[in-house]
Amino acid sequence: MTTEIVLPSLSAGMEDAVIAKWLVQPGDQVAPGQVLAEVETDKATMELEAAEAGIVGRLNVTAGQRADVGAVLALLLAEGEALPEAAPPAPAASTDRAPAPAPGASAAADRPGERRHPASPLARRMAAQAGLNLAGTHGSGPKGRIVKIDVERLLAASPAVGPAPVAPASGQDSPAGIGAHEVMPVSTMRRTIARRLVEAKQRIPHFYLSADCEIDALLALRAQLNEGRAASARISVNDLIVKAAALALRAVPAANVIWNGEEILQLRDVDISVAVATEGGLMTPILRGADRMSLGTLSEGMRALAARARAGRLKPEEYQGGGFSVSNLGMYGVKSFCAIINPPQSCILAVGAAERRPVGRGEQIVLAEVMSLTLSVDHRSVDGALGAELLAAIKAGIERPLGLLL
Missing domain, CATH: 3.30.559.10 (Chloramphenicol acetyltransferase-like domain)
Structure with missing residues (x-):
């Protein structure tokens, strides 16, 4: 029986993580408790362990790529079991910042009155910033949940007219009159620190x-x-x-x-x-x-x-x-x-x-x-x-x- 290795929530408030390094490859035999990968969260690098024995059939997320909590990272096969049909190839690793809006994209996701589609918080924010409508999208996460990779695929498939401008990390226009500057992506750790400090000063x-x-x-x-x-x-x-x-x-x-x-x-x-x-x-x-x-x-x-x-x-x-x-x-x-x-x-x-x-x-x-x-x-x-x-x-x-x- 095929076993899905999904990304668990390794710390409070975790939404996604980077698969820093795979310690196994397709065809490897693994035992329960064996470390499969090193995962970078907003706080630390942690080890992802196998819950049961099996043979690594496929790695769905490449090293260095970010995945949402609940995303299927890999498949474990039983002895003699055939590998299921391959999923569409995942795009290259992205930055922590949501992509800039793609010209020609459809209406914004989840408008009032529309059915709310199952999506991770990160995927929903990315879609809203890019003006994408998630209607009709079947996600690659568990039970069709829309995750970051799915939004990236939608953006890659959207027709572009000329080069898209580079958006600041906040998804908003740069302040007027600040002169030449470089847009720095906000890491997961920095985003979490910023959120917690704002909450602390506002609530305490x-x-x-x-x-x-x-x-x-x-x-x-x-x-x-x-x-x-x-x-x-x-x-x-x-x-x-x-x-x-x-x-x-x-x-x-x-x-x-x-x-x-x-x-x-x-x-x-x-x-x-x-x-x-x-x-x-x-x-x-x-x-x-x-x-x-x-x-x-x-x-x-x-x-x-x-x-x-x-x-x-x-x-x-x-x-x-x-x-x-x-x-x-x-x-x-x-x-x-x-x-x-x-x-x-x-x-x-x-x-x-x-x-x-x-x-x-x-x-x-x-x-x-x-x-x-x-x-x-x-x-x-x-x-x-x-x-x-x-x-x-x-x-x-x-x-x-x-x-x-x-």
């Missing part, structure tokens, strides 16, 4: 709390901890800040919460998301149980997560969830900033650069290494006094760092 009532921390003692402790350590295993200032935030959340558990509509979720574990800059955008891998980790374990875990994030190899459980975030731009010389809360979390700590500043010590003015912290807080779940208590606990942990070793 942010307020901000700031504090300055003297970190001379923390820097001295770090120097002691790193004596004799290999460069690749040294404790970073960021490791110490993350540990201070984790212990502060343990001490102020009422701030370790998530707003969930009509209820507030009190988290039992202290799971810290740490912002990591990658080529495709910002990722927030999670250190789970960070308050229980030794500094060495925390530092090693953070290095491993950051490396997998930059390589696009994070697993969903390594970036989905978390109760609190830390974002550090101090290494770029940023003195202070206000970070956007990472939903559904309630707080994010923005860490600025340390610099020598005059501070008061009794009747004297002395120079000290001072670092600015800004805590962004969701006022629905954490009020001002509670947020201030949490920030004070973080500041205390940073300024009295020996407590981070307990």
Whole structure:
């Protein structure tokens, strides 16, 4: 019996993905659990496994090509089974941006009063932007669902009069008067980041709390901890800040919460998301149980997560969830900033650069290494006094760092 290998939803909100690499070829015998392909989603590169044994009969999507969730990627055949009739050849890989409208295309898809055709969200958006009518189109997805490849075929078959203009990534005209420019396609990751940040700023009532921390003692402790350590295993200032935030959340558990509509979720574990800059955008891998980790374990875990994030190899459980975030731009010389809360979390700590500043010590003015912290807080779940208590606990942990070793 022929088995269809379909693209599953590998993470929350996933609509499509790129088949980065096939690890099998037609004619190969595969076993249950064997990895068939590497799939690039908006967050990471994941492995697609076979659910049962069989012989690879056909690969419907070439490496580097994008496919919608639910699309049939390949066929598995039973021993001695003949290959079904081949489907029409798929077009070459496309960019993340929907194609520009094709001159001569029919009316826009799904006008009011017309029957709504089964189509993926991405295919529907592409058709609407291109002015295509999906009436009468039988998709290549499961149960005739129209997917991206089907819309691309319709566009390729549409008569064109002269060269079509290159549309900007948004599908709208470029702003007037901006001069010469290059249109950059928006990646799946960047599109997802943009959507989540807009939602966060629109829906979450942010307020901000700031504090300055003297970190001379923390820097001295770090120097002691790193004596004799290999460069690749040294404790970073960021490791110490993350540990201070984790212990502060343990001490102020009422701030370790998530707003969930009509209820507030009190988290039992202290799971810290740490912002990591990658080529495709910002990722927030999670250190789970960070308050229980030794500094060495925390530092090693953070290095491993950051490396997998930059390589696009994070697993969903390594970036989905978390109760609190830390974002550090101090290494770029940023003195202070206000970070956007990472939903559904309630707080994010923005860490600025340390610099020598005059501070008061009794009747004297002395120079000290001072670092600015800004805590962004969701006022629905954490009020001002509670947020201030949490920030004070973080500041205390940073300024009295020996407590981070307990």
